[in-house]
Amino acid sequence: MAKARIALAASFERNFEAMRLFLEQNEAPPSVYDEAVNAIVGRLFPLLEDHPRAGRDWLLNPPPTESGQLLQQRVLARLEGRRELREFVLDQLLVLYAIEGNTVTLLTVRHYRQLGFDLG
Numbered sequence: 075m076a077k078a079r080i081a082l083a084a085s086f087e088r089n090f091e092a093m094r095l096f097l098e099q100n101e102a103p104p105s106v107y108d109e110a111v112n113a114i115v116g117r118l119f120p121l122l123e124d125h126p127r128a129g130r131d132w133l134l135n136p137p138p139t140e141s142g143q144l145l146q147q148r149v150l151a152r153l154e155g156r157r158e159l160r161e162f163v164l165d166q167l168l169v170l171y172a173i174e175g176n177t178v179t180l181l182t183v184r185h186y187r188q189l190g191f192d193l194g
Contacts, residue, residue: 077123079177086180090114093167093185106166113164114183122162122171122178129162132170 094107121128133150137143153159157172157179170181 076176078126078173080119080122081177081179083179083181085182089182089184093183096185109165110167110183110185113167114169114180118162118164118169126173126178127158127160129160129169129171132159132161135161 090110093110097107133146137146149159153172157174159170159172159181162169162171166186167183168186169183172179172181
């Protein structure tokens with residue numbers, strides 16, 4: 075079986091930078107951000123290349139609030155049903171990703187203390 079190809083959406087890159095700023099503003103040591111980078115590149119990439127469906131199905135975990143449900147519906151509308159959405163918890167990070175064919179696209183990332191996913 076061929077390894078999945080890993081792609082980064084522009085929203086993932088923006089949110090990774092936003093996470094760095096969030097950590098700085100909340101006085102987290104720089105090592106927290108460095109550990110996040112290492113976890114994504116060193117552990118998550120290889121895992122998803124071999125096991126793209128390792129994360130949980132994002133749609134099976136509906137948000138408990140009305141605003142969260144509206145956000146989930148907006149995300150689904152943007153994707154127009156073309157992709158499978160999954161969420162992976164990695165240490166203190168939450169990563170939302172899509173699977174389409176043999177490509178895993180990392181859509182967004184956030185530290186567990188940040189609120190919500192931004193696919194902007």
